[in-house]
Amino acid sequence: GDSVTQMEGPVTLSEEAFLTINCTYTATGYPSLFWYVQYPGEGLQLLLKATKADDKGSNKGFEATYRKETTSFHLEKGSVQVSDSAVYFCAQNNAGNMLTFGGGTRLMVKP
């Protein structure tokens, strides 16, 4: 079945460091891919999305490119801030309005 695998955390970085959170997926067909972020005590916020191969989603300095050949959608940011500390979820949507999520990666950014 469809699945999403992302690197386990926590990922601890110093402010202004480069961030990569790996995400790979398995799916039949051609899913759309998403990154959501969850701040403590809150729901999920859409960070970015890509709907077809080679699309790049971007928002708030975060980027991810849909790589069909490697079935990946890695999240990157050039310079993280303390305010980026949160849990990040990679997800795919292959049919209907049903998202399949990865396990989440907690990011901690220290000043």
Next chain:
Amino acid sequence: KAGVTQTPRYLIKTRGQQVTLSCSPISGHRSVSWYQQTPGQGLQFLFEYFSETQRNKGNFPGRFSGRQFSNSRSEMNVSTLELGDSALYLCASSLETDRPGNTIYFGEGSWLTVV
């Protein structure tokens, strides 16, 4: 534009009781879906409703049910609560189309604790 609104935000129930959670989607959104988030199982899809009909269902027991009203508002119900039902229940809404690229917006969630 108001976001997805869920009530109540926090609640505590006793084993064996039932609970009803409510969700108001973003105005104009006709699809409402529900997810359960737990530390052990992560985020799991419960079900999706569109035009008052359940369109998709996840792998949960029959104790979990839902419905959607003509104004697109939705409720989910869990009967005979178990300790393992303690979770954050997230409601999400999206436009009526079910294209995979459709953006799905989430509410703040309802925190359920079963004691």
